[in-house]
Amino acid sequence: MIRELEGLDLIDDADVLESLSHDDAEWAPYGKAFAAVRPRSTDDVRRVVAACAKRNIPIVTRGAGTGLSGGANAVDGAMIIDLSRMNAIVEIDADNMTATVQPGVINDDLKKAVAEHGLWYPPDPASAPWSTIGGNVSTNAGGLCCLKYGVTRDYVLGLEAVVGGPAGDYGTVVRLGRRTTKGVSGYDLAGLFTGSEGTFGVITEVTVRLRPARREAPRTVVGAFGSVVAAGEAVAAITRAGLLPAALELLDRTCLRAVEDWKHLGLEADAAALLLAQLDSPGRAGDDEATAVAEVFRAAGAMWAEQSTDEVEAEALFAARRLAYPALERLGPVLTEDVCVPRSQVPHMLAAIEEIATRHGTTIATIAHAGDGNLHPLILAPAGDEDAKRAAQAAFDEMLSAAIAVGGTVTGEHGVGLLKRAGMRQELSPAVLAMQLAVKQTLDPLNLFNPTKVVG
Template identity: 70%
Template sequence: MTTTSPGTLEALTRRLPDSTLITDDDVLASVSSDEAEWAEVGRAVAAVRARSTAEVQQVVAVCAELRVPVVTRGAGTGLSGGANAVEGGLVLDLSKMDRVLEIDEDDLVAVVEPGVVNDDLKAAVAEHGLWYPPDPASSPWSTIGGNVATNAGGLCCLKYGVTRDYVLGLQAVVGGPAGEYGTAVRMGRRTTKGVAGYDLTGLVVGSEGTLGVVTEVTLRLRPAPAAAPRTVVGAFGSLVAAGEAVALATRRKLTPLALELLDGPTLRVVEEWKHLGIEADAAALLLAKIDTPGASGEEEATAMAAAFREAGALWAEQSSDDAEAEALFAARRLAYPAMERLGPVLTEDICVPRSQVPGMLADIEAISLRHGVQIGSIAHAGDGNLHPCMISPPDDEAARAAAIAAFDDILEAAIARRGTVTGEHGVGLLKRAGMRAELDPGAQAMQRAIKQALDPLDLFNPGKVVGEP
C-alpha cells in the first residue's frame, strides 16, 4: 500500500459526495482504536459511518483507486488491536448498519447487518422462542460483525460452539479475483448442510477484516432452552487446584453449558466496584452451569460438585439461590472492566488442551512472580481458554515493560503446552509474533498467499494478522 498523499482527504471528499466524512480530530480518535492496551494506533485521514452495503461498496472502490487503506470497525471492544487505524487510512465504522433483517422461525435462521449488538440479537430472537448461543463477555456491547471478524466464543461455547459454528453465510465487499474492488459477493447458504466448493464463509470468519468488509450475516439459531440451568460453585485454595478440577471434570466427560474460573483477587475487585453481595474468601472460584433437563441434569450437577471436591475444593455446592448464581456470572462478565479501574490491563487469550489447564495456571503464577507483575486470572476454563490479565500502574514505564515481558512468556508457555496464542480475541497487532511462533511455516505461506490473492492491493486492514510484526 502506497503512502497517502496530502491531497487524499480532498480527493475522498470529492469522490464520496454521499458519505459524511468524519475528520474532527477528537471524533476520529474515538473510532481509531479498540481496547487493546499499548497496541500501536495510526492516524487515519478520515472515517465513514456507513449505512448500507451500497455505501460500503462505494467507499471501498474509491479507497482502492486512491490507494487508501480501509480498516473496518464495529463497537471497538476488541482486545488485540485488530480494529486500530493505520497511518493515512480510512476507518469504516459499521455500527449504524444495525438492523435485524429477518428471523425465520421455520428454518431457525436470522439475517442481520454487522452492526447488530450481540445481546440485541439475543433479545430479538428470544421473542420468537429462539436462541443465539455465542456470548462473549462483551455481548452487551460487541457487534455481530466484530464477533464474526474474530470468531468470538464466550461462556457457552464449551457446549454449544463458537461464532463460526453459527455463520451459515454472509455477504462481503471484496476485491481481487472476485472483480473490481467494491464488488459485493454472497457466500455460504441457508441450509444446515452444504459442500458446494471451498468453505469461503469459514475463511472469512476469523479473518479480522483482512479479506473484505462483511455487510450481512446469515446465522443459525437454536430453540430457546426449556428450563433454567443449575449452577454449581466450587471454592479452591489455589489456582492449580481449580485447574485440576477442570481436568477431572473433562476426564469424567461432564459437559456443562459453561465452566468459568475467577481468581479471588479479581472477584474482590468486582465486588468493591459493583457490590454484588459476593464473598470472596478463596484463591479461586469455579462456576459451572448445567442445562441438561430433569433428573439427568440433577445427576450431572451432583457429579460436577463431586469432581470439584475430589480435586481439592474447599467447598463445592449446587447453588439454591438464583440471584446469587446470576451475581457470580455477572462478576465473571465484569472482571475485565473492573480490573481496568486499577490501571492499564494487557489481556491474554491463550487456549490450551484441557488436560494442560492446571500446568498452564501454574506457569502463569510462576511468570507473575518472575516479572513482579500483578496478574488477574479469569478463564473459560472448561475449554482451556485462559485470560490472564496483566495489570500495571499508570505511567510506570518499568511496570509496562515487565507486563509486556510477562505477556510474551505466557504465549511461549501456551505454545509449549500444545496450545494456541489466541482462542477468540484474534491476532490483530499484539499476537503477530506469537502466531509466527505457533504456526507451521508452510501454513504461514498459505495464509500470505490467500491474502495476496484476495486482496492484492493490501487494502483491507493492512499490517494485521499476516502483516509484519
C-alpha cells in the same frame, strides 16, 4: 473523493477520529486516520471501498471497538469504516431457525430478538452487551457457552461482503455460504472470512443458525479452591469424568475482589479461585449433572462446592465473570492474554502463569473459560510506570511461549490483530504462514483491507 462519497456520513473531526482509531487493546499502536465514514447500507460500503481502491487508501473496519488485540486499530492515512449504524435485524426465520442481520447489531440485542420467537443464539463473549455480530464474526468470538455449544464459526451459515480482487474489482459485492442446514458446493469461503479480522473485505450482512431456547433455567454449581492450580485440577477432572457443562468458568481472588469493590454484588472473595459451572440439561438429567459436578469439585480438593438454589445469586456470579475485565481496568492499564491449551494442561498452564508473575514481579489476575482451556490472564501495570510496563510485556510474551510448549495456541478467541503476530509466527510453521499470506494476496492484492494485521 468527496464527490464520489456525497451523501455519506463522513467524519474528519480530529477528536472523533481519535476515538475511532483504536480498540481496547492496551499498548497496541495505532496511526492517524485520513477520515472515517458511517455507512448505512451495503451500497454505501461498496462506494467507499471502490473510492479508496482508486487512491490506494487503506481500509480499517470497526464495530464497537471492544477488541483486545489491536485488530481494529488504524494505520496512517486509513479510511475507517464504522459499521455501528448498519444495525438492522433483517430477518428472523423461525421456521428454519436462522437470523439475518447487519454487522452492527449488538450480540445481546440479537439474543433478545430471537428469544421472542422461542429461539436462542448461543455465542456469548463477555462483551456481548456491547460487541457487534460483525466484530464477533471477524474474530470468531467464543464466550461462556462455547464449551458445549461452540464458537461463532459454528453458527455462521452465510454472509455478504464487499471485497477486492484484481485491479478495478474493489467494491464487488459477494454472497458466501448458504442458508441451508447442509451445503458443500465449493470451498467454505464463509468459514474463511469468519475469523479473518477484516483482512479480506468488509462484511455487510450475516446469516446465522439458531437453536431452540433452553426450556428451563440452568443449574449453577460453585466450587471454592485454595489455589488456582487446584481449581485447574478440578477442570481436568471434569473432563476425565465425561461431564459437559454448558459453561465452566474460573475467577481468581483478584478478579472477585475487583468486581465486588466496584459493584457490591455480595460475592465471597476469600477463596483463591472460584469455579462456576452451568448445567442446562432438562429435568432430572440436569439435577444429576449438577450433583456430579459438585462431587468432582469436592474430590479434586474444593474447600466447598454447592449448587446455587438462588437464581439471583447465580446470576450475580456469572455477572461477576463478565464484569471482571472492566473492574480491573478501573485499577489501571490491563494487558489481556488469551492463550488456549488442551484441557488436561490447564493446571500446568495456571502454575506457569503464577511462576511468570512472580519472576517478573507483576500482578496477574486470571479469568478463564476453563472448561475449554481458554485462559485470560490479565496483567496489571500502574499507569506511567515504564518498568511495570516492560515487565508486563515480558510476562505477556512468556505466557505465549508457555502455551505453545504444551500444545496450545496464542489466541483462543480475541484474534491475532497486532499484539499476537509474533506469537502466531512462533506457533505456526513457515509453510503454513506462507499459505496464509498467499490467501491474503489473492483476495486483497493491493493490501488495502486492514493492512499490518494478522499476516502483515
